[in-house]
Amino acid sequence: MNDKMINILLVDDHSMVIEGMKAILSNMPFIRIAATASNAFEALASLKAHSIQLAFLDINLPDINGIELCARIKKEFPLTAIIGLSTFKQRSYVSQMINNGASGYLVKSAGREEIEEAINSVLAGKMYFGADINSNKPETISEEDAPTLTRREKEILVLIAEGMNSNQIAEKLFLSPYTVDTHRKNLLTKFNVGNTIILIKKASGFGFL
Amino acid sequence: MYENEKQLLALNSILQGQQEERSRLAKDLHDGLGGMLSGIKLNLSSMKGNIVINEKDALLFNKSLLQLDNAIAEMRRVAHNMMPEALLKFGISDAIRDFCDGINESNSVKMKYQGINFTEPLEKSTEVILYRMVQELSNNAIKHAHANTIFIQIAQHELGITLTVEDDGKGFNMNDGNIKNGNGFKNIQSRVDYLKGSWDIKSEPGKGTSINIEIPVYDER
Numbered sequence: 126m127n128d129k130m131i132n133i134l135l136v137d138d139h140s141m142v143i144e145g146m147k148a149i150l151s152n153m154p155f156i157r158i159a160a161t162a163s164n165a166f167e168a169l170a171s172l173k174a175h176s177i178q179l180a181f182l183d184i185n186l187p188d189i190n191g192i193e194l195c196a197r198i199k200k201e202f203p204l205t206a207i208i209g210l211s212t213f214k215q216r217s218y219v220s221q222m223i224n225n226g227a228s229g230y231l232v233k234s235a236g237r238e239e240i241e242e243a244i245n246s247v248l249a250g251k252m253y254f255g256a257d258i259n260s261n262k263p264e265t266i267s268e269e270d271a272p273t274l275t276r277r278e279k280e281i282l283v284l285i286a287e288g289m290n291s292n293q294i295a296e297k298l299f300l301s302p303y304t305v306d307t308h309r310k311n312l313l314t315k316f317n318v319g320n321t322i323i324l325i326k327k328a329s330g331f332g333f334l
Numbered sequence: 335m336y337e338n339e340k341q342l343l344a345l346n347s348i349l350q351g352q353q354e355e356r357s358r359l360a361k362d363l364h365d366g367l368g369g370m371l372s373g374i375k376l377n378l379s380s381m382k383g384n385i386v387i388n389e390k391d392a393l394l395f396n397k398s399l400l401q402l403d404n405a406i407a408e409m410r411r412v413a414h415n416m417m418p419e420a421l422l423k424f425g426i427s428d429a430i431r432d433f434c435d436g437i438n439e440s441n442s443v444k445m446k447y448q449g450i451n452f453t454e455p456l457e458k459s460t461e462v463i464l465y466r467m468v469q470e471l472s473n474n475a476i477k478h479a480h481a482n483t484i485f486i487q488i489a490q491h492e493l494g495i496t497l498t499v500e501d502d503g504k505g506f507n508m509n510d511g512n513i514k515n516g517n518g519f520k521n522i523q524s525r526v527d528y529l530k531g532s533w534d535i536k537s538e539p540g541k542g543t544s545i546n547i548e549i550p551v552y553d554e555r
Contacts (some may be wrong), residue, residue, distance in 0.1 A: 137369075138369075139365075139369030139370070139372070139373060140373075141369060141370050141372070141373025141374070141377075142369055142372050142373045142376065144373060144376075144377065145372070145373045145374070145375070145376025145377045145379075145380065146376055148376065148377050148380035148381075149376055149379060149380040151380070152380060185364075185365055190423075212364055212365075212368040212369070212372060212406075212410065215420055215432040215435065216428075216431060216432055216435055217420040217423075217424050217428035217429070217431065217432050218420070221424065233368075233369075233372035233375070233376070234371075234372055234375050234403060234406045234407075236375075236379045236399075237379045237380060272448075273446055273448060273485055273487075275485070275487055275498045275500055275544065275546075276500060276536065276544045277498070277544070277546060303493070304548075307489070307491045307496070310491075311450050311451075311489050314450055314451065315448070315450070
């Protein structure tokens with residue numbers, strides 16, 4: 126046995142996907158498909174029976190979903206790297222898989238080159254998210270960026286800066302004091318500040334006032 | 335039981351049935367057809383480069399692969415419009431973020447989303463209706479107002495939910511009955527009524543539109 130061979134587990138409940146993945150992986154000399162599974166139960170059994178370096182996990186499985194299975198595998202078999210596999214490429218799925226310990230993510234419509242690239246980067250200890258997923262990086266909201274305010278929030282911010290209290294603002298804008306208070310709290314959250322004085326300071330720093 | 339209470343109950347079960355049916359169809363499309371198409375794509379993709387074919391056939395082969403990609407993308411789009419799975423799995427905030435990602439990718443419109451204070455999950459049926467309103471209002475802003483930027487905000491507070499959708503599009507005259515009585519706004523009106531909420535529109539020609547929707551969250555425990 127060549128110990129450079131990488132043992133792979135394929136988990137998907139569609140036999141056509143398993144067959145397709147097998148066909149692609151059979152072209153890669155250093156890969157051995159140690160087992161395939163069509164549900165989470167079988168997958169966990171295969172992981173116990175073989176020493177698996179890399180598992181491809183479908184997001185939608187009949188028993189428990191791939192996102193939960195991913196967390197369980199990482200807990201019980203921390204050395205097994207995981208690449209999520211799905212028809213979806215939405216950010217919500219990617220981030221949930223990554224949060225649960227996956228090293229990469231592939232859409233099932235990926236071509237051979239992409240699959241090879243994914244395997245190589247994950248085995249090298251890097252993360253892989255696929256071409257079309259990398260291109261829309263989540264926007265990071267940094268401390269330094271000005272928050273986006275709604276029209277109503279801007280209105281209320283100006284009136285707060287003028288020294289009005291919630292009741293006065295409510296009367297002026299024909300809102301309930303409760304609504305004004307909610308807007309005030311939301312403003313504090315958006316600017317990440319604890320009180321109105323710092324709110325006004327920070328807001329004028331950003332040019333809102 | 336009062337007559338309108340009966341009506342509301344009937345409407346409720348229709349909506350519920352519709353939602354379940356849509357979820358089932360979307361799941362069938364995605365899991366069934368989606369799995370098969372992906373399998374075909376993977377099989378064909380593994381053949382690529384391994385077989386000797388003439389140049390003309392190779393072109394045709396690559397073209398077919400591309401068409402298959404388009405078929406998969408189309409299937410995904412249809413299933414997603416029917417019922418975004420992220421909405422059922424992860425809730426409204428993640429689903430709207432995905433919705434914005436989708437538009438940011440394919441249009442020249444810039445979508446921004448902010449969720450504030452999501453502490454407890456909402457009733458699923460409420461989330462679906464809120465999501466549909468976000469879709470409808472965003473589509474209006476793109477199609478009719480030709481907006482460049484759309485800002486969506488959902489804030490949870492002690493009494494309910496505030497949804498705000500703002501755009502920098504061409505706006506309209508608030509006295510123009512044709513727009514306020516148009517189908518787009520009528521759909522919103524009936525959804526807001528169904529959720530026992532209230533809403534207001536602010537718009538001015540050249541200054542964009544701002545829509546504010548208040549939904550009370552009734553505690554039925």
